[in-house]
Amino acid sequence: MALIDNNGSHELLDADASGQLVIHAPTTTPARQPRRKSRWPARLDMLQSASGLFLAVFLMAHMFFVSTILISHDAFYTVARFFEGAYFLGKPQPLLVSGVVIVILVIFITHAWLAMRKFPAGYRQYRAFMQHKNSLRHSDTSLWWLQIWTGFALFFMATIHLYDMLMQPALIGPYESADRVWTGNMWPLYLLLLLAAELHASIGLYRLAIKWGWFAAKQPNRYRRRLRWAKHAISAFYITLGLVTLAAYVDLGRAHADRAGERYVPTQQSAPQHPGKH
Amino acid sequence: MISILHRKTGTLPPRRLCIQVLRHNPADPASVPHLQPYEIEEAEGMTLFIALNEIRAAQDPSVQFDFVCRAGICGSCAMLIDGRPGLACRTLTRDLGTTITLAPLPFFELIGDLSVNTGKWMRGTAERLQTWIHDATPVAIDTLETPMDPDLAEAIYELDRCIECGCCIAGCGTAQMREDFVGAIGLNKIARFRLDPRDQRSDDDFYELIGDDDGVFGCMSLLGCHDVCPKQLPLQTQIAYLRRKMAVIGFSS
Numbered sequence: 001m002a003l004i005d006n007n008g009s010h011e012l013l014d015a016d017a018s019g020q021l022v023i024h025a026p027t028t029t030p031a032r033q034p035r036r037k038s039r040w041p042a043r044l045d046m047l048q049s050a051s052g053l054f055l056a057v058f059l060m061a062h063m064f065f066v067s068t069i070l071i072s073h074d075a076f077y078t079v080a081r082f083f084e085g086a087y088f089l090g091k092p093q094p095l096l097v098s099g100v101v102i103v104i105l106v107i108f109i110t111h112a113w114l115a116m117r118k119f120p121a122g123y124r125q126y127r128a129f130m131q132h133k134n135s136l137r138h139s140d141t142s143l144w145w146l147q148i149w150t151g152f153a154l155f156f157m158a159t160i161h162l163y164d165m166l167m168q169p170a171l172i173g174p175y176e177s178a179d180r181v182w183t184g185n186m187w188p189l190y191l192l193l194l195l196a197a198e199l200h201a202s203i204g205l206y207r208l209a210i211k212w213g214w215f216a217a218k219q220p221n222r223y224r225r226r227l228r229w230a231k232h233a234i235s236a237f238y239i240t241l242g243l244v245t246l247a248a249y250v251d252l253g254r255a256h257a258d259r260a261g262e263r264y265v266p267t268q269q270s271a272p273q274h275p276g277k278h
Numbered sequence: 279m280i281s282i283l284h285r286k287t288g289t290l291p292p293r294r295l296c297i298q299v300l301r302h303n304p305a306d307p308a309s310v311p312h313l314q315p316y317e318i319e320e321a322e323g324m325t326l327f328i329a330l331n332e333i334r335a336a337q338d339p340s341v342q343f344d345f346v347c348r349a350g351i352c353g354s355c356a357m358l359i360d361g362r363p364g365l366a367c368r369t370l371t372r373d374l375g376t377t378i379t380l381a382p383l384p385f386f387e388l389i390g391d392l393s394v395n396t397g398k399w400m401r402g403t404a405e406r407l408q409t410w411i412h413d414a415t416p417v418a419i420d421t422l423e424t425p426m427d428p429d430l431a432e433a434i435y436e437l438d439r440c441i442e443c444g445c446c447i448a449g450c451g452t453a454q455m456r457e458d459f460v461g462a463i464g465l466n467k468i469a470r471f472r473l474d475p476r477d478q479r480s481d482d483d484f485y486e487l488i489g490d491d492d493g494v495f496g497c498m499s500l501l502g503c504h505d506v507c508p509k510q511l512p513l514q515t516q517i518a519y520l521r522r523k524m525a526v527i528g529f530s531s
Binding site: 036037038039040041042043044045046117118120121125128129131132133134135136137138140141144207210211212213216220224 | 358361362384449451454455456485486489490491493495497498499500501502504505512514515518519521522524525527528529530
């Protein structure tokens with residue numbers, strides 16, 4: 001009758017009040033509970049996912065706003081002034097842009113700090129993972145490696161861009177941005193930043209869906225194939241849109257190089273349609 | 279009659295396979311880990327388990343590897359096959375090239391050559407995660423058990439199919455870097471006992487076991503476990519499910 005008991009007792013078979021035999025099954029938890037486990041790992045994990053999701057969604061919206069230059073100069077001018085509150089406050093307030101940049105910067109730093117916990121710590125872990133990745137030849141494992149390196153690159157590249165926007169929020173406009181890209185020599189940074197950010201975001205979104213089981217279907221593998229397809233599609237779409245947009249700014253910047261620094265004036269102000277109103 | 283039974287075999291001469299085995303005896307200080315090649319002739323429907331037995335019987339009786347059931351049920355013969363974890367008895371040589379490299383599972387204690395002590399780690403994990411039914415009510419042995427809904431029993435059984443072969447741990451990027459990580463096997467067991475109505479533990483109790491970065495929050499969703507599991511357990515959905523439940527506890531109080 002040597003059954004196992006959590007209390008270490010050998011008297012497993014016992015009679016209760018009615019004289020019926022009972023077995024003491026292992027109890028739920030040991031009587032003394034040293035200390036409750038911290039809730040922080042759960043919160044930090046959620047925060048890492050939430051900040052990443054926010055940044056990815058922001059990045060997508062950002063790309064659409066920036067790419068309005070492909071529609072027309074005026075379209076981009078309108079979007080830029082819109083975010084300066086020109087249509088609510090009467091006149092553009094570039095400080096609003098700085099405010100948004102500060103919020104993004106805080107979330108960006110929080111996300112980087114949280115995600116950094118997952119990086120290989122030290123050479124031993126680095127080597128263990130490399131060896132594992134190379135022998136396993138498994139796409140999701142290799143994607144994580146790309147995620148680490150693009151994330152690492154973003155520490156620096158995104159920070160430069162954010163600081164630039166924080167300090168010169170007023171210089172967002174067709175000529176202003178194009179001059180920054182070409183005359184200001186920012187295009188190599190923007191090119192690398194585009195690739196790193198879009199890859200990092202689409203892999204991150206894919207990972208989020210896997211991690212929390214979003215859009216789950218009955219058959220996990222079929223749903224994963226769909227997710228992977230969506231990931232590739234998002235990467236391809238945003239990188240293409242980004243490259244075309246960057247090319248448009250480079251083009252405009254080169255054409256405008258000799259007049260660099262000149263502010264853009266929208267067409268209805270520079271060439272009024274109804275001169276009689278003046 | 280049935281064409282597949284009359285399929286012509288032997289039109290091609292059987293392949294010569296070169297099976298390279300990573301040999302090492304950790305108990306022998308003079309032993310140096312090295313790849314030892316063995317040549318054998320491929321047979322119809324040959325598995326790596328058959329090939330290894332042939333090598334041991336005809337060429338080198340000193341090759342160490344584990345097997346019991348030869349049918350993918352016992353989980354003993356897990357090893358790295360061309361760098362990926364898998365069961366030797368469930369891997370057909372015809373799915374592999376002519377040169378096959380076999381190595382012991384990483385992470386676990388090496389006994390010798392391809393044999394690793396998964397049992398020791400599994401036992402430790404079971405004790406750490408208390409993977410048994412916790413029921414404080416006295417069991418009356420002469421009354422009928424409470425019946426269980428067949429669908430629920432089926433769902434529990436689905437997760438109980440784990441054979442503890444260790445492939446998921448060997449396929450896990452996180453576990454390679456952080457030895458204390460519970461891995462898919464531990465999380466799957468927690469998911470199994472969480473489903474079981476006889477287990478009276480609450481999510482708060484489970485949080486005490488897996489609510490940290492060595493537990494469910496350590497998982498980076500690389501899905502190596504899910505993709506190498508020889509039993510095709512739904513590890514991704516189980517870990518995601520536990521993560522959601524444990525995250526709720528994190529915000530509860």
